[in-house]
Amino acid sequence: MTNVNSKRPNLAVEIAGIKLKNPVMPASGTFGYGEEYAPYLDLNSLGAIVTKGLSLNPKAGNPTPRIAETTSGMLNAIGLQNVGIDAFVQSKVPYYRGINTPIIANFFGNTLEEYGEVARKLNDVPEVTAVELNISCPNVKQGGIVFGTEASAAAQVVALVRKALGKPLIVKLTPNVTDITIIARAVEEAGADAISCINTITGMAIDIRTRQPKIANRTGGLSGPAIRPVAVRMTHQVVQAVKIPVIGIGGIMCAEDALEFLIAGATAVQVGTANFIDPAAMIAVIEGLERFLIEEGLDDIRQVIGSLKV
């Protein structure tokens, strides 16, 4: 009798020198600091843990309502509520000492100086393996223009963080731009080791009875399966435009969805909204990837990555 399972396919990938046991990790802001989900899945089985976005000072977030479900998606305007970098280091980081998977700290700033200061602080935290830089924030000192929507501003913040950081630097791009490849190339040149794409797409929903926006912030970030084709397209474009690895994000609900991004050339994927629907969603994605490889007669996930035929 032949044992088809005698050799399990290899799901391991590497991003900017970080070894991941599989290419699946949570998208920032959908998984808390990780600990919140420990009752529902084995955190060690994830490729990595990506934290909620951190800022220099604690951030209380936006007024409510903050979320609204839309067709195959949801809008959110949480307002980057987080405990702040110091409280993170003090109260959240100790938990990571018992975790055997890379910790990627996502962070943001309102000014260049803030970005630099948080990067320096994160650099001193040995439990943090890598950082993911959120550049989808307005630069308060430059009239609120979003760093990530302008190539020179994006490059400036990436270069500054690069200098402050001796760890792998992943830059998360906003899709709310005319041409994402211009920004992707700019951050690559400025020293990014990898790119995550995409962040949420700005959207709006209105309650037709009250005539009010469904979320207090008026507009919010659209996530979920509704944005997946956009995200796959942008991932494909960015993969073509840069040499550094790309992490695909956008509406991944199952392994088949993740495979679209991998085939388009993403080295890894992040799962976001699906975590809200099923806290164990990422486990199903990982198991589904393994099953797919077996079905396809492949033994390594790297045989799938970038295998797009056009």
Added chain:
Amino acid sequence: MKNYSTTILANHEIAPGYFRMKLLAPGIKAQAHPGQFIMIRPQTGLPTMLRRPFGILRCGFLPPECDGLPEREYLEILYKVVGKGTTFLSELHAGDRAEVLGPLGRGFDLGPIGTEKILVGGGIGLVPLYLLAETLIERGDKVRLLIGGRTRDDILCVTEFERLGVETCVSTDDGSLGEAGFVTNVLKRKLDKYPQAEVFACGPMPMLAAVAHICSIDHVPLQVSLEAHMACGVGACLGCVVKGAGHSDSNPRYLCTCKAGPVFSAGELDWGRMESQGESCTKGCA
């Protein structure tokens, strides 16, 4: 058994727009604390994406299907059809499958044994109060339920509470059942009579704010159960926050309804801002 697929045992309309659903839930009685909630999502065909939060109405055991099989443990929810998600839920039948996450959140602090307990429910807000009443009565507390609604159609499950041994007082806005007027009028009278009572309330936000006002004047301990739109139910999405005591624009203080609540001690919340917030805020109408 915190995240599992299960079978719907029954799903019936018990009053216009109000449905009661029974689900198989092994171990629920030992897990669920009064005031906790579950997140539910039908397994197939759902036009919506996110789970919806529902207060646990009651838990119990069904007789075995035949000799030799174990008793079947179930939980029940009671919900009002208010949107796409609950409409779809209301169309499900016994035998259909659903995904359940929970019990979740912080339930009621039962307080000292033997003291007078007054439960105040507005409409569907009585849902988390049943398990509470049952638990309090089992301990030997004296439990009174004041239940209010707009019309007689919004007054649910009264006889079930009475069967537990709860003294119930019904009031409706239009006087179609019980006393005419707000449930808060009844509360004032009861607190005059039982000034040592503790109050537990769930219902629309304006009702809760009025109850909080009455209780603060009389220095009566009050716990309230809140409802909010939720995505995750486990404290990750931060979508369900409510303003905490001491909240201000310059010093915002938000608490997760799913994790810090859904039951809050009245003193933990910022009531000044609550009255203007949302209309209907009761368990089960997401």
